[in-house]
Every structure is written in C-alpha cells, then in structure tokens.
Amino acid sequence: MYYFIINPHSCTGKGIHIWHQVQKELDRRSIEYVSCLTTHAGHGRELAEHIFSENAGILKLVIIGGDGTVNEVVNGIPDIERAHIGYIPAGSSNDLGRSLGLSKNPLENLDRILNSKELHLMDMGLVTTPDKELHNVFLVSTGLGYDASVCREALHAPLKNFLNHIKLGKLTYIILALKQLFARPFMEGMISADGGPYKNYRKLLLVTSMIQKYEGGGMKMAPEADPNDGKLSICFVHGLSKPKLITILPFLLVGKHAGFRGVETFHCRELSVKLKSPQVIHLDGECPGDFSEVTVTCLHNKVQLLQ
Numbered sequence: 001m002y003y004f005i006i007n008p009h010s011c012t013g014k015g016i017h018i019w020h021q022v023q024k025e026l027d028r029r030s031i032e033y034v035s036c037l038t039t040h041a042g043h044g045r046e047l048a049e050h051i052f053s054e055n056a057g058i059l060k061l062v063i064i065g066g067d068g069t070v071n072e073v074v075n076g077i078p079d080i081e082r083a084h085i086g087y088i089p090a091g092s093s094n095d096l097g098r099s100l101g102l103s104k105n106p107l108e109n110l111d112r113i114l115n116s117k118e119l120h121l122m123d124m125g126l127v128t129t130p131d132k133e134l135h136n137v138f139l140v141s142t143g144l145g146y147d148a149s150v151c152r153e154a155l156h157a158p159l160k161n162f163l164n165h166i167k168l169g170k171l172t173y174i175i176l177a178l179k180q181l182f183a184r185p186f187m188e189g190m191i192s193a194d195g196g197p198y199k200n201y202r203k204l205l206l207v208t209s210m211i212q213k214y215e216g217g218g219m220k221m222a223p224e225a226d227p228n229d230g231k232l233s234i235c236f237v238h239g240l241s242k243p244k245l246i247t248i249l250p251f252l253l254v255g256k257h258a259g260f261r262g263v264e265t266f267h268c269r270e271l272s273v274k275l276k277s278p279q280v281i282h283l284d285g286e287c288p289g290d291f292s293e294v295t296v297t298c299l300h301n302k303v304q305l306l307q
C-alpha cells in the first residue's frame with residue numbers, strides 16, 4: 001500500500017496535472033494506494049500526522065509537490081524511522097529533485113519508486129530556537145536573512161504565478177534576489193560552529209545551512225554539499241558593500257562564490273547563530289517567522305528514500 005500526499009496547486013496548478021498522470025498509471029498497474037490532496041497551506045503536515053497516527057508500522061509515503069510541500073509533510077511525520085519516502089517533483093523550484101538528480105518525467109519517477117529495491121539514506125536538518133517555538137526539520141536548506149526574504153516574497157508574489165504560467169518560474173527567484181539585495185538591511189550577530197567560540201560579524205547578508213547543493217530554484221549555494229556526510233554545508237556572507245555583492249551574485253548562481261573575500265564556506269555538524277534583532281528564516285523555502293537565536297543540526301541519514 002502506498003500513501004500519496006499531493007499539492008494540486010504546486011507550480012501554479014502543475015501538481016494536479018502530474019497527479020492525474022500518476023493516478024492513471026497506478027490504476028493501470030493495479031497498485032493499491034490512498035491519495036490525499038492538500039486544500040490549504042499547512043495541510044501537508046496535517047495529512048502526514050493523520051496518516052501516521054492512524055496506521056502502525058512502516059509506511060510508504062509518496063509526496064507530489066514542490067520543496068515546500070515536502071517540507072510540510074516531513075514535519076508532520078511523528079517518527080521519521082517509520083517513513084519510506086518517495087518523491088515526485090512538481091514544484092516551481094524543485095531544488096530537492098534537482099539535487100537528487102531526479103527525472104523531470106513524473107512517470108519515470110513513479111517507476112523508480114515502485115521498483116525501489118533498496119532505501120537511499122539521506123541527512124536531514126533540524127532548526128530549533130531556545131524556547132522551542134521553532135523545532136522544524138528541512139531536507140534542502142535553511143537560511144536566515146537575505147535568502148529567506150527572497151523566499152518569503154516568492155511565496156506570495158503574483159509574479160511567481162505569472163512566470164510559472166509561461167514556464168519561467170525559476171526567474172522569480174532571480175528577479176526577487178536582485179530586488180531584495182537592495183531592499184533589505186544587513187544583519188549583525190554572532191556565529192559558532194560545532195560548539196566552538198562565537199565570533200562577531202557585521203553587515204551579514206545571509207547565513208545558510210545546506211543539506212543539498214541547490215536552493216532558490218537552482219542556485220548552487222553549496223557545490224561541495226554531500227547529503228550523506230552527516231554535515232551541514234555553511235555559507236555566510238559578511239562585511240561587503242551592496243555594489244560588491246552585485247558582482248558576486250552571478251558567481252553564487254553557478255556555485256563559484258567560495259574564496260571571495262567576505263564569503264565564508266565550511267562544513268560542520270551544528271551551527272548556532274545569535275542575531276542582534278529577529279530576522280526572517282526559511283526552511284526549504286517555507287518561512288515560519290522571524291527569530292534572533294537558532295541552532296541548526298544535521299541529523300545523519302535520518303531520511304529513507306524509495307529510489
């Protein structure tokens with residue numbers, strides 16, 4: 001038995017078309033399945049909670065949607081050890097699918113899931129605040145500041161719908177990235193890796209912790225990221241002027257930003273950040289609020305993928 005959670009609205013309605021294709025194939029092959037379509041933001045989490053509370057043992061759960069839907073669903077799974085997860089990308093940015101090298105063809109992805117002989121293990125990130133107001137996991141990346149501002153605007157931007165319709169959805173992030181670079185002020189704060197001493201940074205643009213190589217619709221933020229090494233790939237940018245940042249942005253898009261003055265990249269198991277004022281955070285493109293103190297931890301090989 002397979003459980004499917006589908007966001008019909010992902011990529012401005014592409015989700016439902018992909019689901020119809022997949023459903024037809026499941027019926028043709030006489031595969032037993034239960035399908036649930038999300039009806040509102042946050043529903044993916046509720047559906048996953050419900051499926052796992054109503055059914056015992058290991059469950060095969062297939063997600064159809066974008067990175068945001070995957071994030072909602074994994075945050076609803078109470079016991080990740082009980083989940084064998086299949087993924088069919090149907091979003092606008094699809095950074096998880098891109099990083100995992102998944103096909104663009106939904107039926108090929110379905111076939112891979114149904115014929116999966118062994119599980120593919122993958123790291124998962126956890127973000128917590130000291131008061132535990134935030135205690136959420138992510139599979140692609142989390143970021144404080146600039147990249148989160150871009151994600152927050154993208155979530156509600158009419159521009160994204162328009163560009164999705166003309167199959168240029170990825171452009172949304174590039175346009176908003178340019179806009180937000182000028183619109184948002186820098187941050188100030190302290191960063192510590194793996195329990196080491198905190199160091200102060202001024203003019204912080206972003207602090208990003210990556211499990212996968214790509215975020216923001218194909219920006220190669222962490223070219224060295226390995227989703228099985230038990231480590232986060234960190235990138236933070238500080239102390240640079242906005243005109244200088246404009247010149248670095250194209251290098252960031254293609255993953256050639258390491259080595260620039262003011263661009264710090266390294267790997268660690270845990271990253272702690274204390275900012276002077278609360279700043280927007282994203283987890284896989286979803287923005288749960290503004291926070292000034294967070295700890296990001298890598299949970300090694302916690303996710304079991306049907307591949």
Ligand SMILES: Nc1ncnc2c1ncn2[C@@H]1O[C@H](COP(=O)(O)OP(=O)(O)OP(=O)(O)O)[C@@H](O)[C@H]1O
Pocket residue numbers: 007008009010011012038039040041042043044065066067068069070072090091092093094095285286
């Ligand atoms: N039925 C629904 N109606 C409106 N919004 C929904 C619905 N179901 C889920 N959502 C919300 O849609 C948002 C985006 O979904 P999703 O990530 O699947 O697509 P996307 O944004 O096109 O893709 P990506 O995240 O890869 O860019 C999520 O924040 C989710 O909460």
